[in-house]
Amino acid sequence: MGQYVLRRAILAVPTIFASTLVVFLVLRVLPGDVALFIALGTDASGVADEAAIEAIREELGLNRPLPVQYFVWIGNALRGEFGESAFTHRTVAYEITSRLPLTVQLALMGQILAFAIGIPLGIVSAMRRDKAVDTISRFWSILFLAMPQFWVALMLLLFTSRVFNWSPPLGYFLLWEHPGNNMLQLGPAALVLGVGGAAIAARMTRSSMLEVLGEDYIRTARAKGLMPGVVIIRHALRNALIPVISLSAVTFAFLLAGTVILETVYSIPGLGSLMLTSIRTRDYEVIQALVLISVVVVILLNLVVDIVYAWLDPRISYS
Amino acid sequence: MTTLLEVQDLRTQFTTDEALVKAVDGVSFTLEEGKTLALVGESGCGKSVSALSVMRLIPWPPGRIVSGSIVFDGVDLLALREHEMGRIRGKEIGMVFQEPMTSLNPVLTIGRQLTEALELHLGMSRYDANQRAAELLRQVGIPDAESRLAQYPHQFSGGMRQRVMIAMAISCNPKLVIADEPTTALDVTIQAQVLELMKELTQRLGVSLIIITHNLGVVARYADDVNVMYAGKIIERGSAAQVYANPSHPYTLGLLKSVPRLDQPKTESLDPIQGQPPDLGNLPPGCAFQPRCRYAVERCTADTPILESVGDGHEAACWQIAEVAAAH
Ligand SMILES: Nc1ncnc2c1ncn2[C@@H]1O[C@H](COP(=O)(O)OP(=O)(O)OP(=O)(O)O)[C@@H](O)[C@H]1O
Ligand SMILES: [Mg+2]
Numbered sequence: 001m002g003q004y005v006l007r008r009a010i011l012a013v014p015t016i017f018a019s020t021l022v023v024f025l026v027l028r029v030l031p032g033d034v035a036l037f038i039a040l041g042t043d044a045s046g047v048a049d050e051a052a053i054e055a056i057r058e059e060l061g062l063n064r065p066l067p068v069q070y071f072v073w074i075g076n077a078l079r080g081e082f083g084e085s086a087f088t089h090r091t092v093a094y095e096i097t098s099r100l101p102l103t104v105q106l107a108l109m110g111q112i113l114a115f116a117i118g119i120p121l122g123i124v125s126a127m128r129r130d131k132a133v134d135t136i137s138r139f140w141s142i143l144f145l146a147m148p149q150f151w152v153a154l155m156l157l158l159f160t161s162r163v164f165n166w167s168p169p170l171g172y173f174l175l176w177e178h179p180g181n182n183m184l185q186l187g188p189a190a191l192v193l194g195v196g197g198a199a200i201a202a203r204m205t206r207s208s209m210l211e212v213l214g215e216d217y218i219r220t221a222r223a224k225g226l227m228p229g230v231v232i233i234r235h236a237l238r239n240a241l242i243p244v245i246s247l248s249a250v251t252f253a254f255l256l257a258g259t260v261i262l263e264t265v266y267s268i269p270g271l272g273s274l275m276l277t278s279i280r281t282r283d284y285e286v287i288q289a290l291v292l293i294s295v296v297v298v299i300l301l302n303l304v305v306d307i308v309y310a311w312l313d314p315r316i317s318y319s
Numbered sequence: 320m321t322t323l324l325e326v327q328d329l330r331t332q333f334t335t336d337e338a339l340v341k342a343v344d345g346v347s348f349t350l351e352e353g354k355t356l357a358l359v360g361e362s363g364c365g366k367s368v369s370a371l372s373v374m375r376l377i378p379w380p381p382g383r384i385v386s387g388s389i390v391f392d393g394v395d396l397l398a399l400r401e402h403e404m405g406r407i408r409g410k411e412i413g414m415v416f417q418e419p420m421t422s423l424n425p426v427l428t429i430g431r432q433l434t435e436a437l438e439l440h441l442g443m444s445r446y447d448a449n450q451r452a453a454e455l456l457r458q459v460g461i462p463d464a465e466s467r468l469a470q471y472p473h474q475f476s477g478g479m480r481q482r483v484m485i486a487m488a489i490s491c492n493p494k495l496v497i498a499d500e501p502t503t504a505l506d507v508t509i510q511a512q513v514l515e516l517m518k519e520l521t522q523r524l525g526v527s528l529i530i531i532t533h534n535l536g537v538v539a540r541y542a543d544d545v546n547v548m549y550a551g552k553i554i555e556r557g558s559a560a561q562v563y564a565n566p567s568h569p570y571t572l573g574l575l576k577s578v579p580r581l582d583q584p585k586t587e588s589l590d591p592i593q594g595q596p597p598d599l600g601n602l603p604p605g606c607a608f609q610p611r612c613r614y615a616v617e618r619c620t621a622d623t624p625i626l627e628s629v630g631d632g633h634e635a636a637c638w639q640i641a642e643v644a645a646a647h
Contacts, residue, residue: 214378216421222376223416224436224487225409227402234435238426314471315425 005303012299016292020077023291024070027284034086034282035062060086073288083285085278092289095274101174103259103270106186106193110255111248113194114201119244121198122205126213126240127232137202144199149258153192153265160188172269189262193255200251201244209240242312249305253298323495323527324350324373329387331365331372334380338600342368342382344551350495350544355521355528357542357559359535359574361596365551366531367417370497373529374414375404392494410440413488415498415517417531419481419505423472429456429483430468433490440491455486459516478509482516489520496521499531514541535578539563547571550597550607553626557633567635569612569643606638614639614646 035056039049057063061072076083082092121141125134144152161167168188173181212218213236221235260272267273271290278286310316331343342365350356358366371377372384375396389396396407408414416422424432433455434448443451449468456464459482472480481501488496498517502510518541521528530541538545538559545562547555547570555568566572573592594611597603603610609619618638626634629644637643 216416216418217424219376220416220422220484220487221424223374223408223414225405225407225439226435227405230435235424235427239424242426313426315473 001307008303008306012296015299016295017074019295020074020288020292021070023288024073025066027282027287028066030282032282033057033062034284035060037281038086073285077289077292082289085286086283087281092285095286096271096289096293099270099274102172102186102268103263103272105175105182106190106259106262106268106270107252107256109186109190110193110197110258111252113190114197114251114255115248116198117194118198118201119205119241121202122244123209123232123237123240125202125206126209129210134206138206141199141202144195145203149192149196150261150265152196153189153262156188156192157265168266170267185266185268189259189266189268192262193258196258197251197255201248204244204247205240208243209236212236212240215239238312242309245312246305246309249298249302252301256294256297320351322349323352323392324529325388325390326369326373327388327390329369329372329389330385331368331377331382332385333382335600338598340600341551341602342599343372346387346548346551346553348546348553348556350527350529352494352527353525354543355518355530355541357538357545358529358531358548359533359538359545360548361533363596363599364548365599366548367499369548370414370499370529370531373497374408374412375399376408406440409436409493410491411494413491413493413496413526415481415484415488415496415501417500417503419477419484422484423475423480425472428469428471429475433468433483433487436487436490451490452486455490456483458489458520459483459486460512461486478505478513481505481509481513485513485517485520489524489526492524493526495527495529497529497531500533501530502534502537503532517541535574547574550602551599552607552636554608554637555635556626557630561630561633565630565633565644566647567629567633567640567643568608568637569614569639570608571635572643572647573611606636612639614642 035053038056039053054063061069064072073083082096084091085095088095121137125137128134157167168185169181171181171185173185175182218231218235221231226234259270260275262268263270263272264276271293274286275290277283278290326349327347329343329346330341333340333342344365346365346369348356358369360366368377368382373389373391373396375384377384384397387397391407392411394407396404399407423429430449430452433452434443434445437443437448437451438445441448452468453464456467461467461479461482467475472483475483481504485498485501488498496517501517502513505513514537517528517530520526530537532538542559545555545557545559546553547562547568549570555562555566555571562571563575566575570592573590577589577591579589592611597607597610603620605618605620605622606612606615606624609615612619614637616639622638624636624638626636627640629635629640
């Protein structure tokens with residue numbers, strides 16, 4: 001097991017390098033650079049003073065050849081130094097660590113809701129195939145898959161503000177400092193993330209459950225005289241969840257992407273909104289660090305899922 | 320002698336997109352306590368569906384028992400509620416399935432799969448059930464039983480898995496074991512071992528046995544009585560000795576001629592039945608075997624023959640019984 005994890009970690013190194021290279025290049029190819037935005041202001045409405053822009057570029061080291069810039073950045077990153085934001089002049093480490101808790105919490109809440117709603121719904125759907133419950137649950141799944149998340153989020157915002165005259169509080173609230181405000185702020189966003197994820201989880205659970213219910217070993221279980229509930233819980237569920245869990249690394253990555261939009265809609269000062277602002281202003285150091293983190297998170301997640309997978313399915317062993 | 324199982328005019332049908340498949344179409348048979356009954360026939364003739372009907376394990380949709388009665392130990396199984404049937408399954412009737420590779424749950428240990436029925440039906444504690452499970456594994460000839468209990472199905476070979484299935488089927492001291500082609504999926508050397516094991520166990524424990532097979536050698540060696548099935552119907556029945564000595568339906572005759580026999584001179588060549596088994600969703604009128612039958616006459620295409628006595632407890636459903644008898 002330990003060896004397996006080590007092997008996976010070694011395999012992750014080239015993936016991480018490749019992704020940093022891609023992001024680095026994409027950022028440089030995009031029109032406009034951070035110097036321009038600093039000189040013109042973030043809405044790019046000022047008048048360009050070539051000399052001033054050039055001075056900023058010089059100061060930020062943007063005039064150096066691209067390979068040099070890349071290796072300087074990578075070298076610093078390897079030493080744990082991610083530089084500072086060209087705009088706020090705060091360190092990237094500070095920008096990220098201060099916002100990380102909100103996003104982690106939002107993503108976790110979304111994922112927990114997705115499983116807590118989606119998996120039971122999928123099971124019931126499969127057991128009552130083509131009955132009313134199944135039809136309704138499938139209808140809702142399709143609906144939430146089809147509606148873009150930002151739209152659902154906006155509708156929810158509109159609904160609560162029009163009908164109840166309520167909208168989530170604005171500001172920066174950590175769960176352990178302001179639990180009430182924190183939940184009120186993150187709750188609606190987590191709900192939107194959760195129902196979207198639940199739609200996917202319900203569909204996957206349903207189809208996988210239906211497949212498992214047709215397996216020979218389910219017939220064996222019934223031939224032993226076990227009650228239907230026991231057959232489902234003990235014999236079908238674990239088998240049915242194997243594909244759902246193994247795909248959850250992918251769906252969680254989608255969920256992380258969803259936080260970018262939801263944090264913006266609900267003005268949550270998390271990593272997602274940081275990502276968006278820094279892309280808009282070409283704040284290279286911040287974006288690069290954020291992407292690096294996302295890549296590492298997704299890789300770690302895949303590893304965790306593989307370990308859970310091996311625990312669920314005894315046929316798989318990593319020793 | 321008491322009757323353990325009495326099946327009367329059983330009809331089980333599947334509704335598919337193309338047709339209504341009459342998989343079991345008016346089957347009747349009885350099984351005496353302590354006896355072994357063989358159900359024989361080609362692939363697709365309704366043997367498994369008959370067995371699953373007795374267990375009431377026909378998947379709906381698409382399948383359904385449409386009529387008939389199944390009386391087991393004085394109880395009409397078709398009148399039972401689902402939870403009452405749960406006390407028969409596994410407890411009174413054990414079943415061994417055709418597919419040992421897929422019939423065990425891949426994510427549960429062999430031990431758990433054995434103990435759950437013991438806990439449910441015999442009210443054993445987890446500890447007692449474990450002891451008993453180990454004993455069962457020893458009984459079916461699996462060495463190292465204690466450590467094997469903690470293993471998963473993928474760590475067992477096909478033959479070993481079928482032994483586990485047998486252990487499971489007999490675990491709660493059932494009155495009846497239904498073995499659906501218990502050896503078809505196994506290789507030949509293992510087949511004999513598994514069959515011997517079943518025979519020995521059922522005899523020792525006094526369990527009645529329904530053994531489903533398309534191997535007539537198995538019938539001759541292990542069965543008291545034989546039901547020969549064709550296209551969802553029983554077309555010949557009798558004691559194993561009678562059916563062997565005096566096959567009265569052209570299909571039975573064909574089956575016997577298509578396998579080598581040790582009691583016949585080697586010079587006799589094999590003569591397999593021509594043609595394909597019929598499509599149960601689209602049967603010809605009259606006798607279902609008639610398109611493949613070399614004795615067929617005009618009448619066979621119009622009227623469906625019914626079982627008629629050809630000897631003491633020996634019956635066959637054929638209009639040409641006399642000609643068949645004359646021919647061999
Ligand atoms: N779930 C099902 N849906 C539709 N038709 C079915 C189903 N199960 C069985 N049948 C049909 O019932 C008929 C009898 O099948 P059955 O499994 O009893 O055959 P069998 O005699 O056991 O054959 P084999 O020797 O191959 O096991 C077949 O024609 C099959 O197509
Ligand atoms: Mg079969």
